[in-house]
Amino acid sequence: MKREIKKYLFDIKVSIDSINDYLGSDRNFFEYQKNKLLRRGIEREIEIIGEAMSRILKIDPTMRIQNARQIVDTRNWVIHGYDKVDDVIIWGIISKNLPELEKEILQYLDL
Structure with missing residues (x-):
């Protein structure tokens, strides 16, 4: 695999980790929905992933x-x-799709 691809895969992993950090272990949709800074931060990470x-x-x-x-x-x-x-x-993407994507990325990165 090309080094450049690994770098982009790592960027995706970092953004997924950042989203998980922003949300913490107490994931609550209503808290997410009323916190504009949190929503915008997560949206930015989704932009980076894409x-x-x-x-x-x-x-x-x-x-x-x-x-x-x-x-x-x-x-x-x-x-x-x-x-x-x-x-x-966005919440559905966070809850369902990001964990699946993270597993795929980890396999490519051998982490």
């Missing part, structure tokens, strides 16, 4: 990461559709 995935796919379009295209699309939606970002959808 941008890193986009760069990976440009280098190696055959990279096998489940939902890679949807990850890039989510980044675009958060950035360009900022006024239509839905907290429920």
Whole structure:
């Protein structure tokens, strides 16, 4: 695997770790929803994840990461559709999709 791809995979891992740090162990949707700073921080990390995935796919379009295209699309939606970002959808991504993505990333990084 190219060094550049590993760097982007590591960036994704760092953003996932940051989201987990922001939320802590007491994950509460209603606390998330009413904390604008928390929401914006998590949205930024999702943007970073999507941008890193986009760069990976440009280098190696055959990279096998489940939902890679949807990850890039989510980044675009958060950035360009900022006024239509839905907290429920973001929470679903945090709760369901990020743990799955983290497992895949860890396998590639051998961590």
